[in-house]
Amino acid sequence: MNETYNKTEASELIQEFGAAPEMLVQILNAFVDKFSYISEEAIRQIADEVNLSRADVHGVVSYYHDHRTKAAGKRLIRICQAESCQAMGSDALTAHAEKSLGLQMHSTSNDGEITLEPVYCLGNCACSPAVMIDKQVYGRVDSKRFDELMSAGD
């Protein structure tokens, strides 16, 4: 479960990386891990404490897919869309997921429970199609297994 952003903890996090500009990507990764996303306020604070301009920090945040600027749902479901998984029916799996969850890719349910996103390769290509739920990877996921994984998390 992610914590709510607060300035003191955020500052401690930045200090863990020595507030070094060359650690900016790592700092932002740590923000996402801890607070789920990088807020406008967080960008301001990081810029201030790492001694970069807000534009510099924003430029990095907007470049990387992982550096989300909106809260993710409590469960982050990522379905691999790359070639190996395509060869094993990831399109059908994605269609099933969108329908059963009532969610489009790149969106979060209204109750804030689930975020559904594409991912391009989880390195589980001998067991396609692959799905990642939070930090756990699942292999050979067909529609049935997907439903089981979803109900297991309820």
Added chain:
Amino acid sequence: MAAPIKVFVPRETSAISLGANEVARRIQERGADVEIVRNGSWGMCWLEPLVEVEVNGERVAYGPVTVDDVDGLLAADFLKGGDHALKLGDVADIPYLKNQDRWTFRRCGLTDPVSIDDYRSNGGFDGFVAATKLAAAGVIDEVRKSGLRGRGGAGFPTGIKWQTVADAAGDQKYIACNADEGDSGTFSDRMLMECDPFCLIEGMMIAGFAVGADRGYVYLRSEYPLTRVIFEEALQTARDAGWLGEDIQDSGFNFDIDLHIGAGSYVCGEETAMLESLEGKAGIIRYRPPLPAIEGLFGKPTVVNNVISLASVPDILIEGADKYESYGVGRSKGTLAFQLAGNIKYGGLVEKAFGLTLRELIEDFGGGTATGRSIRAVQVGGPLGAYFPEILLDTPLDYEAFAALDGVIGHGGVVVFDDSVDMAAQARFAMEFCAIESCGKCTPCRIGSVRGTEVIDRIVADENRDANLELLGELCDTMVDGSLCAMGGMTPFPVRSAVKYFPEDFKG
């Protein structure tokens, strides 16, 4: 009292993705007096979770084991090697493994990946010890003689790269390991780092020793969270045991490694974009020259090597360059860890000397498609690699033979598609992926990829098909000739091969 029975259950992403953790837990709960060892994977992913039991000093394998099989296995006395439908016997006798040329992956599956004692007792760090005896110039000579080429995809001779960095002026040099394994169909970096992480550490130490670098970085993609955990454990263990840090094992050599995690950008697998990201910036590629070997990380001379290139070095120093060089064909020397993926019956990792044919790899090892339908297309070398039709499957896996067909071996990923594939959709996806992942620095890649999807849409919709096919060809030429890196420069490879070998799919 008898010692507990050792049961090996892999702690590796693919095995865990199929339930290895649950299997390990269940065996621990139900089996009296067992010691669970979380080993690496042998790379036979279709048999995962593959469980081994030590019986009279020999390991007996069972697989694929699901959590529901555990009670039945216990009833069949599998803890004493009892017969069961899932019994596989000694893994070394399984043809898939037996017929490989395991070099870089020789310890994977055998050992507990984070046990430094296991590593040491299986030849670990002997390569580093050999390096200190050879001295720096001797190490570079051996690596050059071995014929090792960059396993990340570009195939540049590793020894020449190391020599360039060694010769470059500067008191600070770096080793930057590229573990941003983003190509679909590839997982060998992940497997090596999860199943034998000390081997990469040792390879980086040797590289540092050879070129005069005291600091290494590993850039690992964020999509590999378990790899991160295992590699962090290995780094700490190595430090605690005096294999990283100052004056390593009284050699007078200092070396340590920092692990950086990527943030979901495919193009950060390109070496200069990776260096930018390691410096905390957006992963936008740099112009070359200067080469990273001259001006790399923080402007200092830097060896940028893939995980497998570095991990292949320790055994080159133990076994000798001649031995490594005796594997392979032509200018493709040594072994490559091929990865069988996509629609394949026996998916997994196959480390084999260069020179076998694509068909031998897919049919003899892979057993054909998982769906049982006929093979229609095979993409080799990731999303920037060409699609090969069935008639070209007898092509030998050799860098030059693939280049002659406008293909690449790349990082060794092989993705098989059956006859249900729509190749126009695959060509479109290549362009779409490039549009999503382009760093935006150069126009042919940033704009060309978007135009590419639009042109393919028009072709499929039968709007001026012939003129648009010609336009697509010209667009591909522009991207190949005008892009700054492989992202835009090679996206046309899958597109062109789809049009060339599967023209019927572009007829609407």
